[in-house]
Amino acid sequence: MLSSIYLTGSSIDPGELSQAHKSDWRTLAITRLMNHGLKVTNPLEIPWTETEFNFDEAIDLAGSSDQRVRRALGLIDQSDAILANLERPSYGTAMEIFYAYRSGKHVTVFGSSPLNPWVATHSQARFNDIDLALRHIIGNQPRSAPVDWAIHYENQLSERYEQMPPYGEPDYKFFGGDLPILVIAPHATAYFREGEFQEQESFTGSMAVLLNRRTACHALTSNYCLVADPCVYADTPFKTAIKDLVKAGNIGLILMILGSGQQTPGLQIDHCGPTRDYDFEQRLRLKLGALEEIAPVKLAKSQEELDRETGPLSRFIAEELAVPLVTVKLSKRYRMPRLQSMLFSRATDLLAQFVLESSSYLNSRLY
CATH class of the missing domain: 3.40.50.450 (Rossmann fold)
Known part of the structure; x- marks a missing residue:
């Protein structure tokens, strides 16, 4: 880094x-x-x-x-x-x-x-x-320790969890990189879905930005409270930003980081979009398998629940933008760097390795 x-x-x-x-x-x-x-x-x-x-x-x-x-x-x-x-x-x-x-x-x-x-x-x-x-x-060569940096970043972000963006500012934040991979964290702050307030999925945004710092991938996270969940609703600034980034740059893969509640502990991985000879989902599954056995998202929840939670955004990325999307859901135990610093660090390390390896594959196809 x-x-x-x-x-x-x-x-x-x-x-x-x-x-x-x-x-x-x-x-x-x-x-x-x-x-x-x-x-x-x-x-x-x-x-x-x-x-x-x-x-x-x-x-x-x-x-x-x-x-x-x-x-x-x-x-x-x-x-x-x-x-x-x-x-x-x-x-x-x-x-x-x-x-x-x-x-x-x-x-x-x-x-x-x-x-x-x-x-x-x-x-x-x-x-x-x-x-x-x-x-x-x-x-x-002064460097902030990754865990300390993530905690500090999340402390700053927490002040905006439930704050609407000031007039003229977007509710998201983009961190530019050099790799053909975009990491997104749409629930880094609180959001509304079907008129109901939903709490933030803490440290998903910090992890996305940390991956940007460590690998030079692109990162896009929510930065203020979202009036509409970008995973569900069609016309949101966050979703528009994804579209603009894909059209403007060379994005060959999108990695979405979400949090999961206590009712679905552990890690879950899903994939949608164009199929290629490089199996992104399987490679991430093998990578994160060093932490624990991983069940597919579809086995953890019904298709109806999946469609309601992330389906619209996933289909938009996979079908309209034609970009492979890998979704990883992290339980709270992987998002508690103050109490479980080793698990947070290990999960971030493995995701960084996946990003770098996937980038090497994507670059080999381009050049």
């Missing part, structure tokens, strides 16, 4: 740079860190050239101020560490340092001495120049 570094701090006005060095510190950091195999999150789009630049026009990828703050916090949550430039202190940089440190992230700062006591208290590494700061990060 690649270390992910979030960059924060003001950019340098090119007018202040020497003629021999025309790059912003972010460009330098991105180049150095990525050359050493780290993933970099740069929350700013800075539209400038060597001859024309207006720092005030540097904009975040989101829209309004509230959206920018929420997006920044979300990006920090997904990162393992942050690198902060303190040459031009700002309220935003200070708040991001504070939030990251309190969230258990590794905070590295660089700037002129002496540093403010608040910065010194809320950072693990402090340097006078960017070169030393980058050497420190490259040498230490």
